[in-house]
Amino acid sequence: MTHELPRMHAGGTYSIAVDDVGVRYSLRFNRKTTVRESFARVVTRTPADEFWALRDVSFKLLQGESLAVIGPNGAGKSTLLQVLAGIIRPSEGAVDVRGHVSGLLTLGAGFDNELSGRENILLGGAFLGLDDGVIEGLLPSIVEFADLGEFIDVPLKTYSSGMRARLGFAIATSIDPDILLLDEVLAAGDATFREKSKARVVQLVEGAKAVVLVTHDMNWVTEYCNRALLIEKGRVVIEGEPDEVVRVHREHTQEARARKENEARAAGVDPRIAGAR
Amino acid sequence: MLPFAAMSATTEAPVASRNAAGTPAAVALLGQGIDEIRSRRRLVRYLVHAEMKKRGSDTLLGNVWWVLDPLLQMAVYVVLVTIIARGLAPDYPLFVFAAILPWKWFSSVVNDATTCVVSRDRLIRQIAFPKIVLPVATATAGVVGFAWGLIPLGLIMLLFIERLTPLVLWIPVIAVVQYVFTLAVAVLVSAANVFFRDLGNITRHGLRLWWYLSPGLYSLDALTQVSIFREHPVLLTVVGMNPFAVLFESYRSVIYGTSDGGLPTSPNLFALVVLLVVSLGLLAASIVVFKRLEANFAKVL
Numbered sequence: 001m002t003h004e005l006p007r008m009h010a011g012g013t014y015s016i017a018v019d020d021v022g023v024r025y026s027l028r029f030n031r032k033t034t035v036r037e038s039f040a041r042v043v044t045r046t047p048a049d050e051f052w053a054l055r056d057v058s059f060k061l062l063q064g065e066s067l068a069v070i071g072p073n074g075a076g077k078s079t080l081l082q083v084l085a086g087i088i089r090p091s092e093g094a095v096d097v098r099g100h101v102s103g104l105l106t107l108g109a110g111f112d113n114e115l116s117g118r119e120n121i122l123l124g125g126a127f128l129g130l131d132d133g134v135i136e137g138l139l140p141s142i143v144e145f146a147d148l149g150e151f152i153d154v155p156l157k158t159y160s161s162g163m164r165a166r167l168g169f170a171i172a173t174s175i176d177p178d179i180l181l182l183d184e185v186l187a188a189g190d191a192t193f194r195e196k197s198k199a200r201v202v203q204l205v206e207g208a209k210a211v212v213l214v215t216h217d218m219n220w221v222t223e224y225c226n227r228a229l230l231i232e233k234g235r236v237v238i239e240g241e242p243d244e245v246v247r248v249h250r251e252h253t254q255e256a257r258a259r260k261e262n263e264a265r266a267a268g269v270d271p272r273i274a275g276a277r
Numbered sequence: 278m279l280p281f282a283a284m285s286a287t288t289e290a291p292v293a294s295r296n297a298a299g300t301p302a303a304v305a306l307l308g309q310g311i312d313e314i315r316s317r318r319r320l321v322r323y324l325v326h327a328e329m330k331k332r333g334s335d336t337l338l339g340n341v342w343w344v345l346d347p348l349l350q351m352a353v354y355v356v357l358v359t360i361i362a363r364g365l366a367p368d369y370p371l372f373v374f375a376a377i378l379p380w381k382w383f384s385s386v387v388n389d390a391t392t393c394v395v396s397r398d399r400l401i402r403q404i405a406f407p408k409i410v411l412p413v414a415t416a417t418a419g420v421v422g423f424a425w426g427l428i429p430l431g432l433i434m435l436l437f438i439e440r441l442t443p444l445v446l447w448i449p450v451i452a453v454v455q456y457v458f459t460l461a462v463a464v465l466v467s468a469a470n471v472f473f474r475d476l477g478n479i480t481r482h483g484l485r486l487w488w489y490l491s492p493g494l495y496s497l498d499a500l501t502q503v504s505i506f507r508e509h510p511v512l513l514t515v516v517g518m519n520p521f522a523v524l525f526e527s528y529r530s531v532i533y534g535t536s537d538g539g540l541p542t543s544p545n546l547f548a549l550v551v552l553l554v555v556s557l558g559l560l561a562a563s564i565v566v567f568k569r570l571e572a573n574f575a576k577v578l
Contacts, residue, residue, distance in 0.1 A: 111400065119327075122323060123324075
């Protein structure tokens with residue numbers, strides 16, 4: 001039923017439509033602060049600083065497509081995923097997401113440190129809003145995929161970060177989302193698990209699910225994604241074929257590096273020390 | 278396919294439009310909040326379970342603390358008041374315990390509520406879920422603590438067995454009123470603390486002041502002996518409007534008895550009903566405020 005849904009809508013079979021989306025952070029209110037500071041700011045009437053984490057972002061993602069979002073740190077990639085997942089409401093523009101979105105973005109976390117792996121799966125299901133019984137039904141397959149052995153019944157606080165990542169990945173990909181959003185997940189776990197998770201993501205992509213993933217792994221981008229989006233400073237630089245987008249990204253990275261080296265040289269600092277390697 | 282077939286598919290796979298529309302009306306937000314709490318009961322239950330587990334583990338005596346803590350607190354007050362004050366109410370340990378138990382519930386929930394949203398910051402940045410379940414779970418976990426506290430209450434009542442009457446069955450009714458009030462405060466505090474991280478300090482001191490201003494260690498009637506209240510009777514009215522004046526007097530009248538040392542009587546139902554209505558109003562307002570602020574949680578955390 002869900003797979004037929006997009007056909008109902010005239011004008012396309014897209015899973016995600018992002019239209020001129022912008023996310024504004026007002027530093028005046030959207031900041032952890034103390035009561036004293038905010039009093040001081042109201043009294044002295046400090047102007048509200050604001051910056052746009054994302055601006056004028058538009059794209060459409062069709063069913064079965066796999067979009068890689070790349071760009072330097074702090075470009076707004078994770079913010080884009082948060083908007084798609086419904087965690088952050090855009091300050092302007094519109095987002096239209098058709099289908100179940102997988103909730104988990106970064107998978108290194110787990111849900112509650114005091115609870116066992118098994119209890120965390122149940123808690124995770126409740127957080128993700130699964131109906132009664134659904135997560136219980138999925139429990140065996142999640143336990144098997146996470147492959148934690150007897151650790152599955154031990155509190156999460158005893159887990160290594162790799163084990164947490166495995167559990168998180170198993171939970172997030174268990175519910176067969178229509179739209180899978182992943183943030184840097186492929187870097188998690190040991191080599192064996194990475195292979196396994198790659199296989200699972202490929203399987204999800206092939207199952208006519210749309211995928212949006214943020215990654216720094218350019219090999220993954222060119223190998224498994226059929227589209228890519230380069231974001232810099234909150235704006236889309238280029239969107240299209242992965243090879244082309246990755247090439248532009250590499251150029252820009254090199255330019256930025258060269259610029260930094262020049263600046264460092266101008267300042268009379270050894271570029272290697274300045275970290276502009 | 279028929280158009281309504283698409284509708285039924287929509288319920289399976291929601292079409293989520295997230296526009297940068299303005300904030301919805303207060304009534305809509307309230308309905309949304311109540312709906313979220315009802316539909317996520319299971320999540321609340323798991324969170325309460327996790328909360329219990331957290332308190333039970335990592336301590337030497339585990340759950341025994343639930344029983345021991347109010348008893349020790351009572352001992353402190355009994356010693357303190359015996360030394361400082363004259364003209365103690367008879368059977369003072371029971372007198373003060375009837376107030377310590379509900380206060381411990383309230384103060385621990387408010388303290389936990391300041392951090393209940395903030396401490397889940399990683400989850401909030403990763404999953405879209407109704408954040409309102411967090412303070413609800415905290416307030417509900419407090420009920421479990423209160424229920425544990427009924428064990429030491431039973432022990433003390435054994436010492437003053439002549440005061441034990443069927444009127445103690447009023448305790449759950451009074452507790453419902455307190456739950457609504459506590460929940461309202463918890464929801465408000467949990468959202469505010471996201472934006473003001475030092476709120477915890479304020480609430481800690483505010484709670485302490487609140488306790489001493491409430492008729493916990495003393496009865497409301499005892500205040501009429503104090504000169505400032507005799508000169509300004511309006512102050513008595515103000516003190517009487519304190520929700521915990523109503524709650525403490527209610528608990529005390531069914532557990533301990535009247536302030537002159539008489540046996541238990543029915544609580545002041547009128548005052549309880551008024552408090553319930555006010556608390557429901559406060560809860561509705563808190564939910565609306567929470568839902569308004571919720572949209573910014575992921576950005577601030």
